Amino acid sequence: MIEDWDNFLIPYKQAVDELKVKLRGIRAQFLKIDGRSPIEFVTGRVKPVDSIKEKMVRRHISEDRLEEDMEDIAGLRIMCQFVEDIYQVVDLLRKRTDINILEERDYVHNKKPSGYRSYHIIFEYPVQMLDGEKVILAEIQVRTLAMNFWATVEHSLNYKYQGEFPDDLKGRLESSAEAAFKLDEEMSEIRDELQETNEAAPDNKLRKSSDENSNLQ
Amino acid sequence: MIEDWDNFLIPYKQAVDELKVKLRGIRAQFLKIDGRSPIEFVTGRVKPVDSIKEKMVRRHISEDRLEEDMEDIAGLRIMCQFVEDIYQVVDLLRKRTDINILEERDYVHNKKPSGYRSYHIIFEYPVQMLDGEKVILAEIQVRTLAMNFWATVEHSLNYKYQGEFPDDLKGRLESSAEAAFKLDEEMSEIRDELQETNEAAPDNKLRKSSDENSNLQ
Amino acid sequence: MIEDWDNFLIPYKQAVDELKVKLRGIRAQFLKIDGRSPIEFVTGRVKPVDSIKEKMVRRHISEDRLEEDMEDIAGLRIMCQFVEDIYQVVDLLRKRTDINILEERDYVHNKKPSGYRSYHIIFEYPVQMLDGEKVILAEIQVRTLAMNFWATVEHSLNYKYQGEFPDDLKGRLESSAEAAFKLDEEMSEIRDELQETNEAAPDNKLRKSSDENSNLQ
Amino acid sequence: MIEDWDNFLIPYKQAVDELKVKLRGIRAQFLKIDGRSPIEFVTGRVKPVDSIKEKMVRRHISEDRLEEDMEDIAGLRIMCQFVEDIYQVVDLLRKRTDINILEERDYVHNKKPSGYRSYHIIFEYPVQMLDGEKVILAEIQVRTLAMNFWATVEHSLNYKYQGEFPDDLKGRLESSAEAAFKLDEEMSEIRDELQETNEAAPDNKLRKSSDENSNLQ
Numbered sequence: 001m002i003e004d005w006d007n008f009l010i011p012y013k014q015a016v017d018e019l020k021v022k023l024r025g026i027r028a029q030f031l032k033i034d035g036r037s038p039i040e041f042v043t044g045r046v047k048p049v050d051s052i053k054e055k056m057v058r059r060h061i062s063e064d065r066l067e068e069d070m071e072d073i074a075g076l077r078i079m080c081q082f083v084e085d086i087y088q089v090v091d092l093l094r095k096r097t098d099i100n101i102l103e104e105r106d107y108v109h110n111k112k113p114s115g116y117r118s119y120h121i122i123f124e125y126p127v128q129m130l131d132g133e134k135v136i137l138a139e140i141q142v143r144t145l146a147m148n149f150w151a152t153v154e155h156s157l158n159y160k161y162q163g164e165f166p167d168d169l170k171g172r173l174e175s176s177a178e179a180a181f182k183l184d185e186e187m188s189e190i191r192d193e194l195q196e197t198n199e200a201a202p203d204n205k206l207r208k209s210s211d212e213n214s215n216l217q
Numbered sequence: 218m219i220e221d222w223d224n225f226l227i228p229y230k231q232a233v234d235e236l237k238v239k240l241r242g243i244r245a246q247f248l249k250i251d252g253r254s255p256i257e258f259v260t261g262r263v264k265p266v267d268s269i270k271e272k273m274v275r276r277h278i279s280e281d282r283l284e285e286d287m288e289d290i291a292g293l294r295i296m297c298q299f300v301e302d303i304y305q306v307v308d309l310l311r312k313r314t315d316i317n318i319l320e321e322r323d324y325v326h327n328k329k330p331s332g333y334r335s336y337h338i339i340f341e342y343p344v345q346m347l348d349g350e351k352v353i354l355a356e357i358q359v360r361t362l363a364m365n366f367w368a369t370v371e372h373s374l375n376y377k378y379q380g381e382f383p384d385d386l387k388g389r390l391e392s393s394a395e396a397a398f399k400l401d402e403e404m405s406e407i408r409d410e411l412q413e414t415n416e417a418a419p420d421n422k423l424r425k426s427s428d429e430n431s432n433l434q
Numbered sequence: 435m436i437e438d439w440d441n442f443l444i445p446y447k448q449a450v451d452e453l454k455v456k457l458r459g460i461r462a463q464f465l466k467i468d469g470r471s472p473i474e475f476v477t478g479r480v481k482p483v484d485s486i487k488e489k490m491v492r493r494h495i496s497e498d499r500l501e502e503d504m505e506d507i508a509g510l511r512i513m514c515q516f517v518e519d520i521y522q523v524v525d526l527l528r529k530r531t532d533i534n535i536l537e538e539r540d541y542v543h544n545k546k547p548s549g550y551r552s553y554h555i556i557f558e559y560p561v562q563m564l565d566g567e568k569v570i571l572a573e574i575q576v577r578t579l580a581m582n583f584w585a586t587v588e589h590s591l592n593y594k595y596q597g598e599f600p601d602d603l604k605g606r607l608e609s610s611a612e613a614a615f616k617l618d619e620e621m622s623e624i625r626d627e628l629q630e631t632n633e634a635a636p637d638n639k640l641r642k643s644s645d646e647n648s649n650l651q
Numbered sequence: 652m653i654e655d656w657d658n659f660l661i662p663y664k665q666a667v668d669e670l671k672v673k674l675r676g677i678r679a680q681f682l683k684i685d686g687r688s689p690i691e692f693v694t695g696r697v698k699p700v701d702s703i704k705e706k707m708v709r710r711h712i713s714e715d716r717l718e719e720d721m722e723d724i725a726g727l728r729i730m731c732q733f734v735e736d737i738y739q740v741v742d743l744l745r746k747r748t749d750i751n752i753l754e755e756r757d758y759v760h761n762k763k764p765s766g767y768r769s770y771h772i773i774f775e776y777p778v779q780m781l782d783g784e785k786v787i788l789a790e791i792q793v794r795t796l797a798m799n800f801w802a803t804v805e806h807s808l809n810y811k812y813q814g815e816f817p818d819d820l821k822g823r824l825e826s827s828a829e830a831a832f833k834l835d836e837e838m839s840e841i842r843d844e845l846q847e848t849n850e851a852a853p854d855n856k857l858r859k860s861s862d863e864n865s866n867l868q
Contacts (some may be wrong), residue, residue, distance in 0.1 A: 006683060010679075010680055010683060010684075014673075014676045014679075014680075017676065018669060018672050021668050026779075026781070028665075029661055029665075029781050032657060032658065033658065033661075033781065036373070040369065041260075043258075081369060092781070095779075095783060096779045096784075097777065097779065098777070128673065128676075128677075128749060130681070130684065132746060133747075133748045144366075145362070145365065145366035146363070146397075149363045149365075149366050153298050153299070153362070153404045156298060157408060160411075161415050164415075166414060169411060169414075172403065173407060176403050176407070179396065182396075183393055186393050187393060190386055190389055190390060190393070191370075191374060193386060194378050194382065194386060197386075198378055198381075223466060224466060227463055227466060230462075231459045231462075235452060238451045239452060242448045242451065243562075245444075245447075246444055246448075247564070249441060249444060250444075309564065312562075312566060314560065315560070345456065345529075345530045345531065345532060347460070347467065347526065474803065515803060516804070578800075579796070579800035580797070582800075583796035583797045583800050583834075584834075586691065586732060587732050587796070587838045587842075590687070590732060591841065591842060595849055600848055603841055603844060603845060603848075606841055607841060610834055610837050610838060613833075613837075614797075616830075617800075617801075617830055617834070620823065620830075621804045621827060624823055624824060627820060628811075628812050628820060631817055631820075632812050632815075
């Protein structure tokens, strides 16, 4: 029995705190060097104990297998403007020497039945504890702002009504997910066409100096 | 001539820092008391000097009128899940005794020609400076995640290409804004129908304990 | 009976968060305008529920008098380099229009029997709650780094041993407080003599640019 | 010639941000597990460009040797209550697998001529940049609150008067450093004697619950 969940979650909380600083650092680097970042903003959280317990029951995970079998106790989320940005971010994550990627799940191009889209990366991350290094599992979800809009609203409905949706509403939610994804594709296409009509790249200095719409906090 | 922009911007930076803490506090209160918040997340920024100068030229604002005529040097943004949440947040802002609202602009139901939607509130806010209180102008934009998705991408395209869009692309961007708004309406309708089919409200304690999808940082 | 301490403490937590940003803003202003700040760093905390309960017993405060009679549920601390800085900070706090000072206690020049020194300010502070403005009590302690050194160590010993000190150790602690205060006075004197021997003030631009020893975080 | 200092300092700023989160994590772990932390608080800064340039001249460091020869561009500082805490923290740092210690300088027991005391650790730290891992040099200074009091005031005087102190004032500063160290020793002795007179350790649960004097921010 895990008697002290607070203690159990210490390395996960530490990992989330460190990874938020690390992933936000990527955004800062892009903005300084490039004037534009594929990362719009980053969030992170440790899974609440209630959700951990609920998932243990649902997925038949015993306490002694918790550290190996539950991959999203430490969870990070990266939001992008365009679908292509997701893959640029994933490439960067693959190159990092401070995480060890175990698995990638592309729910962007293979959506879940609910309509959910995101790119999931499961990895090992070493945390320095008082009694030495401890390697934990963690998950990063990479998605566009539109995917995040849909997933946030769907999660909040799902949560409030415990996933008990009538079939027709399920269908309408799924169609909404599709509409959101179509919007993503349309925005990418508009960007591509703009790029073609604007052969001459705009002055780099100008692009660098502005960050008015920044979500940096 | 404003020779030291850093000094000029001190009270604006201070206002943004204070208001971020204040508006995020609203979210925290809702989550603790209600289990759900109409505020998903809050961002803030001081307008970069380049953008201030560019807007002074475009809007014919002289330096000695800057404090009175440029309302968004200190800017906050509140993101909501549903369109109705926007108006709940606006009601709360109206009740605050620490800001003095001068003007409200409802671009949610009266979109701009570009397709842009958001609710803008212009207000006075007092900041304590070394030589006494100084009242500055500031702006809060309240919008849904879908409106924010569209506005973020549109801003970034607009910025990169200096707003020089061919007419057909302008039209497509506008249609995308409409599609995003349709999505917002559909999500609200799904929520309303779920609410009807679920007469019995779910257990409050459960709803309170979870905050897995939180964007709190 | 206060059944939900979390809810009871919401406005206090909000006040501490806001006041930390406000007081740190003073430091930032001084550094930008003057190149030197009388404020070295600022900390804040909400009194832990255990400590509140313990103090209620010790001071015979009933629950229905808690809001009026316990002044340090929301507590801020300002650390200064020199004793004179304390009074400069106190003067600034007196001028603020966002707090209403109720009481000042000068334990700097009238030390407590234990040897403790600090300047305490009790004040009212308005917080915006979901159901309107709520005015709470809060306390700011202003002290030098030397006073803080002594108070921190004394608190930690006191805490560990529940204040049960043999008389001789009590006396030695008191002497240490005196020695710390003597050090403060010596540092101030050295500063004053340096000021006299250096008639010509050093180049202002240089002084402004450096902040290497900053405790800003 | 380093033309873009902002770019040059990106990895150093990133390292400082990450290490602040990491070192503060140690404090949080101690408080949760032990109820008391040898770390009181942690600060960090990137050396300002002016100070870097000044030190390059003073130490005859050329730009192409900057990364190898200037060890404190990224600087962290850990403040402790007792002298013994310094060595406990140093031991913990030695065990970390995410830093590679190159050199330790014990100015605690071998004070500098000025009277300065602190424990300095120079180490390599890997940062993930957009184009791969980059290993930089960084420095952690570990000191007591009393040492920090003296060093902070001395630095600020030194800085203001460019180190041009008359000999007698130099002597008085040095004596003050000694007095501060004596205070540290006296506090340690008082703690030790308290420990002896209190054979029975106090209830652990109580000790854990309180953190009133915390400097966590």
